[in-house]
Amino acid sequence: MNIPFVNLKRMHDPIREEIDRAISEVIDANNYINGRQVKEFETDFAQFLGVQSVIGMSSGTDALFLALKVGGVREGDYVITVPNTFIATTEAISMTGAKILFTDVEENSSNMSPEKLETLLDTMDKKIADKIKAIIFVDLYGSPRDLDKIYQIAKAHDILLISDAAQAHGATIDNKPITDFAHISTYSFYPGKNLGAFGDAGAIATNDKEIADKIRQLRNHGRTEKYIHNMEGYNCRIDTLQAAILKVKLKSLAGWNTHRIKTAGLYNEHLSRKGMFCPAVNGKYGAVFHLYVTRSEARDSSMKKLKEAGVGVGVHYPVPLHLQPAYRRLGYKPGDFPVSEKLSETIISLPMDGAITPEEVKYVCNLLP
Numbered sequence: 001m002n003i004p005f006v007n008l009k010r011m012h013d014p015i016r017e018e019i020d021r022a023i024s025e026v027i028d029a030n031n032y033i034n035g036r037q038v039k040e041f042e043t044d045f046a047q048f049l050g051v052q053s054v055i056g057m058s059s060g061t062d063a064l065f066l067a068l069k070v071g072g073v074r075e076g077d078y079v080i081t082v083p084n085t086f087i088a089t090t091e092a093i094s095m096t097g098a099k100i101l102f103t104d105v106e107e108n109s110s111n112m113s114p115e116k117l118e119t120l121l122d123t124m125d126k127k128i129a130d131k132i133k134a135i136i137f138v139d140l141y142g143s144p145r146d147l148d149k150i151y152q153i154a155k156a157h158d159i160l161l162i163s164d165a166a167q168a169h170g171a172t173i174d175n176k177p178i179t180d181f182a183h184i185s186t187y188s189f190y191p192g193k194n195l196g197a198f199g200d201a202g203a204i205a206t207n208d209k210e211i212a213d214k215i216r217q218l219r220n221h222g223r224t225e226k227y228i229h230n231m232e233g234y235n236c237r238i239d240t241l242q243a244a245i246l247k248v249k250l251k252s253l254a255g256w257n258t259h260r261i262k263t264a265g266l267y268n269e270h271l272s273r274k275g276m277f278c279p280a281v282n283g284k285y286g287a288v289f290h291l292y293v294t295r296s297e298a299r300d301s302s303m304k305k306l307k308e309a310g311v312g313v314g315v316h317y318p319v320p321l322h323l324q325p326a327y328r329r330l331g332y333k334p335g336d337f338p339v340s341e342k343l344s345e346t347i348i349s350l351p352m353d354g355a356i357t358p359e360e361v362k363y364v365c366n367l368l369p
């Protein structure tokens with residue numbers, strides 16, 4: 001059986017005509033920048049998330065960058081994040097001129113460890129501590145586990161908390177939106193994400209009106225009116241075309257997320273019988289399973305077997321950022337963040353999307369030892 005890692009076609013087919021119509025409307029109106037669909041999508045996505053303001057952005061990476069900029073992060077400052085994330089998280093830090101400070105994750109959740117963060121902040125050299133301007137928590141695989149605890153720590157230390165929710169559209173904590181547990185949340189609509197555009201796009205979500213207003217200006221050349229610039233800004237706008245497509249796709253997101261959560265439960269049923277690692281489903285932390293990630297000591301042979309049987313698999317992520325060639329200058333070495341390193345050697349991401357079938361899940365699980 002051929003089972004792609006993500007089957008976008010199958011998710012798009014039922015809404016294809018509506019998407020085609022939305023694209024045609026934008027072309028008919030010839031309003032490609034800041035068209036009415038941008039505002040409409042922002043309003044709809046804010047309602048979906050349960051947050052006051054959403055600002056559409058050119059990508060998830062740019063959303064992280066502007067979140068840091070609006071937080072006043074600049075050259076010489078420090079920003080804390082985890083080593084087991086996509087490099088966009090740390091690229092955004094470097095784009096501001098600030099320095100990256102890693103803290104390790106908790107083994108069970110794969111997310112930032114509240115205990116380790118607290119130890120880092122408490123034992124930090126005072127000179128550096130004063131320059132820590134932000135923490136970026138990554139809701140990895142769509143799980144916000146411990147984000148609430150990290151938010152308490154950030155507030156106690158008066159540090160801006162950004163939640164990199166690029167994989168977590170619709171995730172909750174105690175049935176509350178995760179946007180309640182960070183000063184700023186950033187989203188990516190990279191095509192394969194839970195809500196994906198037909199190209200690059202992203203968003204910032206916040207309950208702070210002042211932050212929202214400033215981001216709106218920063219993303220659009222610092223504009224208040226067409227040729228009045230309050231400050232120098234950037235070009236980080238979302239395309240009208242992408243907003244129009246996302247507005248249509250958003251109507252399916254709740255259903256796709258429910259399907260992902262159900263599928264994760266089904267994977268757990270199969271894999272727990274084999275004694276394999278199973279991520280938590282439907283507890284205090286409402287994960288939306290952008291990825292379903294189990295663990296295997298014999299990962300390489302398992303992946304080989306799955307690939308040979310036509311199953312798309314992945315590793316998110318195979319090399320922790322502190323050991324990437326791009327960050328050699330930071331001087332980290334193997335052993336510095338042992339949990340992230342250990343996870344990178346055993347994690348394996350199985351096929352997951354908004355329309356995968358129970359038969360496909362069973363086929364995948366039967367191939368695992």
Ligand SMILES: *Cc1c(COP(=O)(O)O)cnc(C)c1O
Nearest residue numbers: 059060061086088166188189190
């Ligand atoms: C996808 C992703 C990003 C980057 O988003 P882009 O829209 O591709 O720029 C950032 N952080 C995480 C955790 C991601 O998964």
